[in-house]
Amino acid sequence: MNAFLKFIKKNSLPMALIILGCFVFYWVRDYKQVPSGIGPSFFPKVVATMMIGFSLICIFSQWGVENKGEVKPDRTAVIKIAISTGLLVVSVLLMEYVHVIIGISIFLFGYLMLLSGEKWLKSTVISVVGTGLLYATILILRVPM
Helix, strand or coil, X not given: CHHHHHHHHHCHHXXXXXXXXXXXXHHHHHCCCCCCXXXXXXXXXXXXXXXXXXXXXXXXXXXXXXXXXXXXXXXXXXXXXXXXXXXXXXXXXXXXXXXXXXXXXHHHHHHHHHHHCCCHHHHHHHHXXXXXXXXXXXXXXXXXX
């Protein structure tokens, strides 16, 4: 029983991703089918297949390897994870309810400030230029927004 609990603890994330991948296949089963095969369910299935495949590779590659210990993140790492998660949620809501470009630029700016530790001016310039290039690419490719 102890070996089973160690296995579960060691491989909990890959197993959760396998379950999530299976749920994705279940959720997209009723999506509209198109003659070319690349319809609304195609990309979720691709991502789910990659999650399941990489998770299986992770589990099998670590099968006989002994776990050397656990990493305990310090307080600043936990705070950065919480802030970046909140930033992601706010950015997605801005993309949905305000405009995609605004959400992307705010996420890029916040990400640069939080994780790379860049100064305000450099983060602003990079986020404005990066978002401008993304917007130009969207216009050139005629992607509907």
